[in-house]
Amino acid sequence: MTKNKKVNAAILIIGNEILSGRTQDTNTTTLALWLNSIGVKVQEVRVIPDIENIIIETVNHLRKVSDYVFTTGGIGPTHDDITAQSISKAFGIKYEIHKEAYKILEAYYKPGEFNEGRQKMVWMPENANLILNPTSGAPGFNVENVFCLPGVPSILKSMLGGLKNRIVGGDPILSHTISLRTVESEIANSLTKVQDDNVDVEIGSYPFFQAGKLGVSIVIRSEDQSRIIKCNNQILKFVKEKNIEVVDR
């Protein structure tokens, strides 16, 4: 992939605990911000249960329609950790002991502690590329354009640094925010005109409530800084005409 190309990704959160509401997912935000910073736009997120055929079907769909797929969850030692096995089946490749991962965990644990439960974590799709884990030893892995990360947010975060050189992004997606002391309905028509005049720029409008007062943040996103500046100027023009206060936020 060369630069000046749009590169996209899908995020697949695997875990009953998110679907039940027991656990608040934060990995989507972590991954999305990191991917944006390296020029990859998240086009879809799905949360699915720990059910093998659903994981297989969803991975096989997403890996065809996205440049990259990032999965989180299901790579630990317990019975509900079925991501590695499911990815093997999705790609139709063997699920086996990964020798490099075995060596890493054998060295990571004290003698005698690399027990049967922990050994489950070295079972992976044949020839998977490891994603090193500086926090708790057990590596993630990737097969083709699918990257499998753990569900624990602090561990996932610690693994992104080592992954950066393996993701080829496009131009970084730039973002500029203008926060206004107004309500959406006051600026809706003017903002629509700016959007219509700049169809290739993503303009979002988000109400907020801060220090007892309502406001609206307008977010302009594009790979092209000059397009952002153009939209920004058009917005500031109507903001001035309407005598709306610009606020820090």
Place this chain on the structure above:
Amino acid sequence: MTKNKKVNAAILIIGNEILSGRTQDTNTTTLALWLNSIGVKVQEVRVIPDIENIIIETVNHLRKVSDYVFTTGGIGPTHDDITAQSISKAFGIKYEIHKEAYKILEAYYKPGEFNEGRQKMVWMPENANLILNPTSGAPGFNVENVFCLPGVPSILKSMLGGLKNRIVGGDPILSHTISLRTVESEIANSLTKVQDDNVDVEIGSYPFFQAGKLGVSIVIRSEDQSRIIKCNNQILKFVKEKNIEVVDR
């Protein structure tokens, strides 16, 4: 739908701000916990951008495979709020001024304040059923099994109470958690046996870190309390044998 039936739902989060990582979604957790409490299990969550054809396709898929679909976001007054229009197209019905919603907002705003921007919020699919909004006036709506709610978490929460009688759930999904001072690999094999012996019960294992110590929460979920008790007893049996401490959490 009668009781003793499993009832499921899909959640569809509509919004570029979630995909970009700018905004942390919390509506999934709110909806999932509330749906569980009325006997509806969330089987899938998707996050998609503010793009009409993607909204239409996704809604038309999810409403066929799920008993209920809950959408969040995109029902405000600005150009990026395209949920109502997209739902109309998904169902192939007219997108028009909803007279009841018009009356509600006309009464809600002070004279002269019900401007063109705000009037956009009363455009809905023909004959949609309103979902009242005690926080900020503008109603959500539902068409058949699709329920459209706003993206602002506090407003969404305030609208769920009025929705309860319109959702027919199955038996409530019961949940029991056992927290242990151990690591997953110590209990993985024993827990697999309990799961194999209780295939219709959902047993999850989740590591945690609290007050400087590692632990594992085991979550048992079923509509049948007696099945939960059976699993609980089997788990406490191996926990005792292994001399593992049970902790409050």
